[in-house]
Amino acid sequence: MNDLEAHLVVPGRLDASLTAQRGDVVAVVGPNGAGKSTLVHALSGLVAAGGHATLVGDDLLARTPRDRDVGVVFQDQRLFPHLSALDNVAFGLVARGTAKAAARSAARDWLERLGIADLAGRRPAKLSGGQAQRVAIARALVTAPDLLLLDEPFTGLDVGVAATLRIELGRHLADFRGITVLVTHDALDALTLATTVAVLDAGRVAQVGPPAEVAARPLTEHVARLVGLNVIREGDRLRAFSPAAVTVSVHAPDDSARNRWQGVVRGAAPHGDAIRLQVEGERPLIADVTPAASRELALAPGREVWLSVKETAVTTYDARG
């Protein structure tokens, strides 16, 4: 029996199964409209769902949101604007019957753990994005829920702030004894924070597995994009290769015809030390070239190119996972 066992159905939006053990961090990824937020709020109880769900033996769907032992960090944080950071964090404890003084002291401890004890008296409007997100995380964790739901916790933060917070969150999640479900559209979150990645597509789970495996053998176009891989479907088989393994030329190469595609450059942008090309042809592909090669071959948008990849650089796997 898993600590979390759920099959959740929201007609027209979600029909997904999810299992997890205490200590697991499940990253939920997928394109916009795939049902990620719906899944989170079916678990929190804010979206009515059919199916079944048990959390550490409790029937989740039979309970109202307030009776589920679930902490939520909302995408827009939803810190109570009329309460100080401290009272925001203490809110859940007070609501569940802890005496006010004890609740505040526990809230202060959590603000300290997140390094923002000095902001305890501030209203949310006076907090920066990163500070507000820390308060939101403290507010969700202070009641020690069995299930922590994080809905795109780094969206809308500056890149640097998000990077710092990601590392901090990783530390807190390592200490957290419950199950974490983390909705994200960032491959980095999924790869660095998660123990399991679940890929949602059109409301269904398209792939589930350890991050490294999902990243290496993506079953959906979306994850391939997310992790920066080219994935080509051939019948029941998928063939994946890195954009760095792609050779770009402006004349038809002499290689074997199998791994050769003609296309037109649609975009070029710096990616690490390389230039990443978006090439459109019979199938969309990405290729990394050196800046020098990019200049030499005049790889501007509109340029016709041939792409090829050595068979040894291609991973072939079963499309059904």
Add this chain to the structure above:
Amino acid sequence: MTRDPLGRAPLALLVPAAVAVLLLLVPIGAMVVATDPGSLVDALGTEALQQALWLSLLTSTIAMVVCLVLGLPLAWLLARVDFRGRRAVRALVTVPMVLPPVVAGIALRSAFGRSGLLGEPLLHATGFAFPYTTWGVVLAHVFVSLPFVTIAIEGGLRTAGTAYDDAAATLGATRWTTFRRVTVPLALPGIAAGMVLGWARSLGEFGATITFNGNYPGTTQTMPTLIYVARQSDADAALALSLVMLAVSITVLVALRDRWLVPA
């Protein structure tokens, strides 16, 4: 005046707006100009005015409190609970808004008069009847003001939205706790606006009050009914009384506006 990057306001909008301002301000200005300062001093000294003014302020304030106690829960129900017949309830509670106040007075008589539907059993049980009492004035005020208060507060609750209610629920708050600690504080501007609106409506209430309660100095004679009576014998006194009422209304509204009604 700073230059508006979108260009000047079109005349087609400016002219009607200016007419609206004049239409609202000219009568009030004319009333001020027409009032004889001597009669104003005389009026202020009369017992009738002092009694009526006190009664008006007292009944309007009590009515406002009653409207809050009854209207806030009703507004919450209309804004937050999806029950069968919600639209019908909302439509029905707004009927007194469009009812002529005299009709409201007659309706109140039918219900709370000495031989009314509820009034008769009440009289038998307690010996108390609403008509011709100060409580009757409060009842009439509540009847005409409650729809305004309810609709205004419902608007405030809807504007505040349910996102924070949802967050409170996930934190383990009951609906009652959420109402007290989240919903009401966040909807406070709308609630305050509703209360001011209700108070102002009560202060000016005339038709239902006089129909239901008559016009007895000291118990049911409020400022509007006093002015109505004065108008029939002494136009100068009526003007002076009106000016007092105007001054009181503006003072209270300005005081409340500074506290609550200015959007942050």
